[in-house]
Amino acid sequence: MSSTDELRDFVRQALAAGQDRQVIGDALQKAGWTSKEVSDALDGWLDGQGGLPPVPRPGRTLLVKEVFFYGLLFISLSMLSWHLIWLCFSIIDMLIEDPYGRPASPSSMRWPIAVLIVFLPLFLFLNRRGWQGRDSDRAGRESRARSGFASITLLVSSLVLIGDMIALIFALLNGDLSIRFAAKALVVAAVGGLILLYYRNEDHV
Structure with missing residues (x-):
């Protein structure tokens, strides 16, 4: 039996014995379980009524339609981010003269x-549907697909921001830092920051 199964079984037995949820939660946290693990374990059971034992709630499910939906949302966000950066780079190239005299093309x-x-x-449509789906989930379940794609997005965004900072520092130390380069680095940082801000409420990640 895994540790998660042991936790779930313990909560079930404690609730069946009539223990208060707060007491159960305090005991589990003293034993070393995190507040998130304790909360998930307690939320997994509904207090029985009419002599019934604790009733299990539906657990997290990973459905094909969820993977498709949040995968498409992830791809849409990625495409928006990349091409927004591309567009901003093209605008910067048009507004700021290249130090090496290379011409900028509006066709880019x-x-x-x-x-x-x-x-x-x-993206706006999928995002709206995603939040509506979470709000209307009668069991209060979180999508494992959303959580997984959100984790990947946060990881990639963090790595991009770190790489952007490294490139900016390297250009500064190498004496190659120009207004055009700094402006592009600022665009990358702004887009990466917006993505992190978008997922700021993903407390299940």
């Missing part, structure tokens, strides 16, 4: 604009 803006026109409405 066409593809990211086309992608943004398609993926922005799709």
Whole structure:
């Protein structure tokens, strides 16, 4: 039996014995379980009524439709982020003269604009449906698919921000830091920060 199964079984037995949930939670935290683990274990049982023992709630499920939905949401966010950065880079190239005299082409803006026109409405629609689905979940369950994709997104965004900082410091130390480079680094940092802000309420990650 895994530790999670042992925790779940202990909570079931304690509730069946009529113990108060607060007392059970305090005892488990003193034993070393985290507050998240304790909360999940307690939420997994509904107090029995009419002589019934504690009733198990539906656990977290990983459905194909959830993987498809949140996978598409993840791809949409990734496409928006990448092509927004691409578009901003093109605008910066148009506004700030290249120190090496390389000309900027307005045609470089066409593809990211086309992608943004398609993926922005799709992302907004999926995002709205995702939050509506969480609010209407009668069992209060969190999607493992959403949690997984959110974790991947946060990891990638954090690595991008770290890489952006390293590139900025390297350019400064190497004497290659220009206004154009600094502006592009700021765009990357802003987009990465917005993604982290978007997932700020993902407390289940």
